[in-house]
Amino acid sequence: MAGRFRPVGLVAASTALLLTTACGGASLGAGEDQQSGPVKIGLLVPQSGTYKALGDDMKQGFELYVAQHGGKLGGREVEIVVADEGETADSGKAAAEKLVKQDRVLAVSGVVSSATINGVKDLFETGKVPLVGSNASPTTLTGTEYIWRTSYVNDEPGKALGKHVAERAGGPVFLIAAGYQAGKDEVEGFKSTFLPAGGTIAGEEVYTPFPGTKNFQPYLAQIEKSGAKAVFCFYAGGAAVDFVKQYRDFGLAGKIPLYAPGFLTEGGVLKGQGDAANGILTALNYSADLDNPANKQFAPAYTAAHGTAPTTYAMASWDAAQVLDKAIKAAGSTVTSASVNAAIARVGDIDSPRGTWRFNSGGTPVQPWYLREVKQGANTVSSELGRLGG
Structure with missing residues (x-):
């Protein structure tokens, strides 16, 4: 992992820069070979409605990881495109379609609602764009190739x-x-x-x-x-x-x-x-007072940036960024949605604030509780x- 904590102001400034560059459209489309230049990552999280607080936690956790790594994932500059999941399956599906079809992102993270993730399953599977979800994971979501979750199964x-x-x-x-x-x-x-x-x-x-x-x-x-x-x-x-x-x-x-x-x-x-x-x-699967090296990097930095202890939603989103960091790097010179998805399947152990975990065959964590x-x-x-x- 990148070395030390950035001061709060620098974290905020880095995040602001990433979000403003999201408007530029410099990245190539998801199916194209992104050999140079920024990669475009979608964040599908509620920015309005009942679940906005969870969406804020998830957005802040993801952005913190990117800021701590110099605005890069896998050594590549990142453009973060935020789409409002809202509070219904319909609003979530519309936002996901914009990210995949209009913004042509390399990969997507986020998703609070189980109804949303069930509703967008076919979009990501047929579009062959990886979704590294960081919350919603209903027991009914099975048999996917392009959908991963860094959280847990609901039960x-x-x-x-x-x-x-x-x-x-x-x-x-x-x-x-x-x-x-x-x-x-x-x-x-x-x-x-x-x-x-x-x-x-x-x-x-x-x-x-x-x-x-x-x-x-x-x-x-x-x-x-x-x-x-x-x-x-x-x-x-x-x-x-x-x-x-x-x-x-x-x-x-x-x-x-x-x-x-x-x-x-x-x-x-x-x-x-x-x-x-x-x-x-x-x-x-997480508590802000866990005593391990990854949490000592994550929890104080999150608290300094946002004035509150991190939640499991923020932690899982920090880990989602870490998964994409490893996968984009492993994809090498040929960075496409398909190559990144294949690399996600091989990321192995994740050194997480919750403790070490890895994906199982169903795309969810084998992890401590x-x-x-x-x-x-x-x-x-x-x-x-x-x-x-x-």
Whole structure:
């Protein structure tokens, strides 16, 4: 990796330069041999709507890696073209089509929504343009050749927690989640490791209407009456803030341990939850306090640039830039979308802020997972839960 941190001002200046050059159109098209000059990379992330905060994290993580490497990937100057994914599959698909067909980018990164990535699958597969996604990865996305993800499959955070909770709950566990695909993926993932480890469920799992549920009191009363010794839940965004605050106000915090995929307390929602989040236990593939050389390069630089600790969304996007850096370099003198995609399949181990990982045959990471606990308003690593994705 390139040597030392750049001062905040230099990082910001480098990023600004990269984004302004994106208007120039000097790069050749995706299918053409880009032997010299800048390469053009698309960032497909929300810049408006419900998921803008996640999109900002992803954009900032990707841009930080490029800035730390002198504005280059694989030794080549980079033009970054940002397209607004928005908050629907239709808006995401339109933005992706612009990047591939009009801007003719070499490769694309980003994508928050599972609906978007399912909607653009055929565009990238038939267009033979690599998408190195850094968030969305539904369990239904299989059999792809040009789509890679540096994040995780949706059910893996739940899988990572199941055995641990079964061994420590001391009785039945109540399962509750937002009633959409990601919530169902997480619950099924949790059960897949929880039940074989001897865990028992308190009644039937509950799926709360999404996105309309604001009042969780009836469900909290159900938890209280169930005899559960612990709760596993899946919520993100505003629902995560509402659920955690109401869990505390109802008197369940400190009485019935609350476990969840890391999204429950990740990023801006943790600030919104305040003291109500203390003691919550989550599983995620990253925590800003991890002690490894790559994270010591990444986390302080990100915090200095943006005034906040990096999230898993920012980290996975930093890694996506690293994957493209390695692949473009490995492609050598013939840099095309096809040659870069072939090189991605051979990148091997990635020295990441999360710990070392590599792509499996399905294009997702074989990686470590961590148990985190919220202490004094911050996620802190308690232990490693093992590796998933193999």
